[in-house]
Amino acid sequence: MSSFHAVAIPSEVARAVRATMKSPKYGFPAHKEVAAGRAPCRHCLELVKLNEEEAILFTLDAFHGQNVPPSPGPVYIHAKECPRYDERPGIPETYRGRLLTLEAFGSDRRLLAEVRVANGEEEAATKVLLAKPEVEYVHVRSTEAGCYLFRLERN
Ligand SMILES: [Zn+2]
Numbered sequence: 001m002s003s004f005h006a007v008a009i010p011s012e013v014a015r016a017v018r019a020t021m022k023s024p025k026y027g028f029p030a031h032k033e034v035a036a037g038r039a040p041c042r043h044c045l046e047l048v049k050l051n052e053e054e055a056i057l058f059t060l061d062a063f064h065g066q067n068v069p070p071s072p073g074p075v076y077i078h079a080k081e082c083p084r085y086d087e088r089p090g091i092p093e094t095y096r097g098r099l100l101t102l103e104a105f106g107s108d109r110r111l112l113a114e115v116r117v118a119n120g121e122e123e124a125a126t127k128v129l130l131a132k133p134e135v136e137y138v139h140v141r142s143t144e145a146g147c148y149l150f151r152l153e154r155n
Contacts (some may be wrong), residue, residue, distance in 0.1 A: 002090035
């Protein structure tokens with residue numbers, strides 16, 4: 001079993017965005033549309049169904065709640081309520097085998113390593129990063145789009 005798990009955005013953030021159609025902290029207007037491409041929801045970590053379900057695009061600080069300098073960027077969530085990802089061990093299924101960038105951060109948000117993975121290397125690469133005691137957590141981004149997806153933490 002994996003020694004780490006993915007952490008999705010808090011439900012309060014998803015709820016606030018759906019209720020206000022504004023980006024938390026920034027107040028920028030959020031945008032709602034039927035998913036026209038690969039749109040991973042940062043709350044349930046599943047994909048918003050293409051040409052079927054609505055997604056809300058908004059600006060998220062990838063370091064939300066971590067008390068370090070922010071790094072805002074665009075993310076999607078389901079427009080309708082969805083269950084928050086349950087933090088089961090390992091890389092969430094939807095992201096396995098994808099082109100991912102793993103960013104390993106130490107204290108005070110210091111970037112210690114950046115690794116691009118493909119062909120299902122994400123599990124092994126994460127284990128290597130989290131085996132280093134100075135690494136506190138790992139951010140996962142889409143290598144193609146550059147967008148923040150979720151955080152990985154030790155169990
Ligand atoms: Zn969702």
